[in-house]
Amino acid sequence: MSEIPTADERIDPAKAAAGTAPRSVPPRTVPLSRGLSTKLLLLTIVFVLLAEVLIFLPWIASYRVSWLKERLSTAAAVSIVLVQGDPASLSRAAQNDVLMAIGARAIAVRDGGVSRLLVVAEMPPQVDEHIDIANTGMVQGMTGALDTLFFGGNRMLRVFGPVGESDKEFELIMPDHSLRKAMLIYSRNVAFVSLLISLFTAMLVYAAIDLIMIGPIRTMTRSMLAFSEAPDDPGRIIRPAARADEIGVAERELSQMQERLQKMLAEQKHLADLGLAVSKINHDMRNILASAQLISDRLRQVRDPTVQAFAPKLLRALDRAVSYSEGVLAYGRTQEPPPSRRRLRLRQLVDDVHGLLDTEGGIEFVNAVDLAFEVDADSDQLFRVLTNLCRNAVQAMAADQESALVRRLAVSAERLGSVSRIIVTDTGPGLPPKARENLFAAFRGSARSGGTGLGLAIAYELIRAHGGTVELVESVGGRTTFAVTIPDQPVRLDQARSGLRRPA
Structure with a gap:
């Protein structure tokens, strides 16, 4: 990402017309951290991350529901085995192993309106949140996921709902610390992948926009700075590219504006030089016209009819010439x-x-x-x-x-x-x-x-x-x-x- 130069001084047409070049001030360069390229890259990263955050909310909600469904499905498989056999035949150590493998405190099944507690290790004194897997909507899922992610870890959950094609409803009493830990790991992985996607997308967007927009704008900026340093140099006029978009229009308009400005400055300088030359010539021309007036006054004394006919016209012409000559100097001032x-x-x-x-x-x-x-x-x-x-x-x-x-x-x-x-x-x-x-x-x-x-x-x-x-x-x-x-x-x-x- 290159730096874009900026000008500290603009051309003064009056000085250019008088032939005096403006004081040369070396152009500054924009620091890399303030250039358009850096701003574009950073803004692209931020915007992509914001988009990833919006996508992350339904993702984390879906991950939470999927994690709970997986645990409920495991509990359902164990429940079916226990229902077909004798739950009382399981020793306390075996029940604890089953619950530990699932990460639950108790497993129950509801069949025909009758609820049976199949396996229990230690019944908690209270349940903090009830989660119906089958009826959890998108908004409810996102709010629950954020609540677990930021404030969970010490809560007791009751998760219930049907599993597969079974007509039974299974229930699971479990703490949420394992769920929160899994959600934190998932969030970290998503953040890392999102950052990589943001950087990759930002580089692609930057490369495309730099090629299409920033590069031509940088060229126009350098052309304007170069033209301001020497507006009388035709080589400083930008050469527009054959583009039909807004950048192409801007380049062509800038080229035409520079050409018009160059012609205008040349004409002003021409006028200034011409005014100086005319003022010098006019100083001596007034003396010559004054002498001609004296000679024409003597012609009026000649008795020749032809001379008498042309003498008044000659006098009026000389009077106007003297008046114009005196007005030339005044025109240079006003x-x-x-x-x-x-x-x-x-x-x-x-x-x-x-x-x-x-x-x-x-x-x-x-x-x-x-x-x-x-x-x-x-x-x-x-x-x-x-x-x-x-x-x-x-x-x-x-x-x-x-x-x-x-x-x-x-x-x-x-x-x-x-x-x-x-x-x-x-x-x-x-x-x-x-x-x-x-x-x-x-x-x-x-x-x-x-x-x-x-x-x-x-x-x-x-x-x-x-x-x-x-x-x-x-x-x-x-x-x-x-x-x-x-x-x-x-x-x-x-x-x-x-x-x-x-x-x-």
């Missing part, structure tokens, strides 16, 4: 800031998104939003959401260079009560199944080779902060549709009442 919601003209916001897209490769952009359509949202955050969705659509359609293909990106909107629904539709090739499974998960929901999948993850987070949702409505070859749902802010009752009051 989450996205809560949305600052205002009433926006969605068509103009969609035009600004169009101005940042590269649609010169034959991609048609359709702004189907009504001029009067308004949405209750944060301008910068909604701009980021639509930019990510539209840029993904443009990149997907730009991958197909066939001139006959229709490449169109359309943005429309509709209002359902107090809910605004923005629909982004493209005629690209559609999303692959792998991207659909992890659509809004960072680093797993990318539809392009080499993509990070951050765009949809960011869009999902920003819209959820508005109390809305981003969902994939349809994705087949030639049509992909995303829907952004944003509910209006709830109006407080006191503000609504104050707004309806007429001025005095």
Whole structure:
């Protein structure tokens, strides 16, 4: 029986994500006396002994009745000889020898309602217990046997009953010390045999359960301890056996859980490394964008009509870039800031998104939003959401260079009560199944080779902060549709009442 190791320390995902390994603590081993194997063996021995005790009660009762029947049968044989002859012809010494051989004090026979005392050595002053051999039940036999076994030895018994096919009833007066001695010897032999059976059964049960259960559980325990020491090592993942029972299910679930945890820790470490790298790049990027803002301010002084048309868009793009750059460092410390919601003209916001897209490769952009359509949202955050969705659509359609293909990106909107629904539709090739499974998960929901999948993850987070949702409505070859749902802010009752009051 081997010892099962236990772990004193569990892995800290935060430390693993930061690339810091947990403090190494050597695992303890469970003492042999506290292991599952020892407990199983001892419990099996105890349970088998308890079962033997329950079986022992009817056994000892049956042995007591059989012992008394044997003595009564011997007395009956002697009685028949004496009845056919002359009992008075036996000398006192011969009577004592007969009674001593049987272990009795007196022998009597009852025939036709008449009782005859055949042989008597010394009639006892009293009889402590009367035993009817023919009418002794199981419960009465067990209680009598226990009484004789624990409290007997100095009692006088009267045993009576028929023997064989004879119509006579024989009686036997005898002390119970010989019966108790025989019962003690029988009990000792039964206890010894029961102990051997218990040990043999326990070893067989232990061997079977150790092979079926304890061994696999020990393997899973060692695998968990080994995995906790080095969760980034693929070799520490348990290899499940091809079993269809509960142990096999547990091994497969543990293997899948370890694989998911390993991927999650790798992604967290990737995010931590990426955040550090972006923070370093962002520090210098802000200076470059500030210089670009100064140059763009000078462009506004140029009188060229073309420059005057593009200068405002360039300024807005640079302002947003600076704002995003400043928000990158804040994101590393906290989450996205809560949305600052205002009433926006969605068509103009969609035009600004169009101005940042590269649609010169034959991609048609359709702004189907009504001029009067308004949405209750944060301008910068909604701009980021639509930019990510539209840029993904443009990149997907730009991958197909066939001139006959229709490449169109359309943005429309509709209002359902107090809910605004923005629909982004493209005629690209559609999303692959792998991207659909992890659509809004960072680093797993990318539809392009080499993509990070951050765009949809960011869009999902920003819209959820508005109390809305981003969902994939349809994705087949030639049509992909995303829907952004944003509910209006709830109006407080006191503000609504104050707004309806007429001025005095």
